[in-house]
Amino acid sequence: MARNKIALIGSGQIGGTLAHLAGLKELGDIVLFDIAEGMPQGKALDLAESSPVDGFDSGLSGTNTYEGIAGSDVVIVTAGVPRKPGMSRDDLLEINLKVMEQVGAGIKKYAPDAFVICITNPLDAMVWALQKFSGLPANKVVGMAGVLDSARFRYFLAEEFKVSVEDVTAFVLGGHGDTMVPLTRYSTVAGVPLTDLVKMGWLTAERLEEIVQRTRDGGAEIVGLLKTGSAFYAPAASAIQMAESYLKDKKRVLPCAAYLDGQYGQKDMYVGVPTVIGENGIERIIEIDLNSDEKAMFDKSVASVNGLVDACKKIQPAL
Ligand code: TXD
Numbered sequence: 001m002a003r004n005k006i007a008l009i010g011s012g013q014i015g016g017t018l019a020h021l022a023g024l025k026e027l028g029d030i031v032l033f034d035i036a037e038g039m040p041q042g043k044a045l046d047l048a049e050s051s052p053v054d055g056f057d058s059g060l061s062g063t064n065t066y067e068g069i070a071g072s073d074v075v076i077v078t079a080g081v082p083r084k085p086g087m088s089r090d091d092l093l094e095i096n097l098k099v100m101e102q103v104g105a106g107i108k109k110y111a112p113d114a115f116v117i118c119i120t121n122p123l124d125a126m127v128w129a130l131q132k133f134s135g136l137p138a139n140k141v142v143g144m145a146g147v148l149d150s151a152r153f154r155y156f157l158a159e160e161f162k163v164s165v166e167d168v169t170a171f172v173l174g175g176h177g178d179t180m181v182p183l184t185r186y187s188t189v190a191g192v193p194l195t196d197l198v199k200m201g202w203l204t205a206e207r208l209e210e211i212v213q214r215t216r217d218g219g220a221e222i223v224g225l226l227k228t229g230s231a232f233y234a235p236a237a238s239a240i241q242m243a244e245s246y247l248k249d250k251k252r253v254l255p256c257a258a259y260l261d262g263q264y265g266q267k268d269m270y271v272g273v274p275t276v277i278g279e280n281g282i283e284r285i286i287e288i289d290l291n292s293d294e295k296a297m298f299d300k301s302v303a304s305v306n307g308l309v310d311a312c313k314k315i316q317p318a319l
Helices: 013-024 039-054 089-110 123-134 146-161 194-199 205-216 218-226 233-247 292-315
Strands: 005-009 029-033 060-063 074-077 115-118 141-143 252-261 267-278 281-285
Touching (some): 005 089, 013 039, 013 233, 039 060, 074 089, 074 233, 089 292, 123 141, 123 252, 146 218, 146 233, 205 218, 267 292
Parallel strands (some): 005 074, 029 060, 115 141
Antiparallel strands (some): 141 252, 252 267, 267 281
16 A cells, blocks of 8 residues: 655645654655755755664655646645744735735645645634635644644643643644633643532632633744744644545544634634544534633634635735
8 A cells, every 4th residue: 555645845844843753753755845945855854864773664755847737645834934033924915915825826736645744824814715726625724723722721731730631632723823822721630620620629719811822822832932933843743634634534522723604603614613634634524612701702702714715816816
């Protein structure tokens, strides 16, 4: 049986980490693509040279042409420019929209059957544009943000409670930005909702709000420390979890930026919602009941994503 083929469009910080993780997990053969000459080839060779040590068999190659991604089963897109300190995700919009146009055309021509995971920021608008530019079915084009945002929330909670990260589940809805909606009553420690943990005296409501806010600012916290780019280890790990669920038909329930066609009262937009990822891509969008506070936060987040999508339409009227 032939191995799966995984194409990484953009071989920078996240792209390189994705290649490493995909290799270590033997998810398939890996092609790194970038416009920078030699860089994807160099990373591919370096990673290939680590494979005898770590004991994994994955073909690793680098390319600067879209032919190289032909027939890919999964395409993960990080191409574009990351944030510098002081920049918002939205500042990236104009530059990265042009990049999505090129990437979408490449995927349309060479990998029309792939499951496409977009990571490039501003995420919800870029994945929306990438789906349009590529013309792939909406269930096969998805954005990665919720897994990362939930992972940050889980980590902060596990630290706070001094329990294993494995026993903390978290639920984050909405756009990947300052308006994301961490849902405390659906986030748990071993099944006990955070709202109950407040009643049990594990933490105060104020402390919980601080952790929620740190989660919202999680990306900026890393940008502020790194100074030369944005987070890459946790974003890569998150996208690999999504790719793995597709390739192995695991049907994981994961929060992703998915195409809404009436769900949550929204049409023709991408925003973070709970989904099921299996062999058919996004197989289901789970619609949960939101109370009035949560609904208000979700609507605010949707409005902010819609603002970015409108900005895309202004720059590129064909969309
Ligand atoms: O949760 C999330 N979705 C995110 C998103 C979390 C963290 C970072 N997030 C975003 O991912 C970030 O704001 C960026 O938009 C992307 C990629 O971040 P990364 O840290 O990997 O950026 P790098 O290291 O700059 O890599 C980007 C690469 C770089 O090598 C460029 O040469 C290449 O993209 N690039 C291109 N490749 C192909 N085609 C085109 N047109 C192109 N332009 C730049």
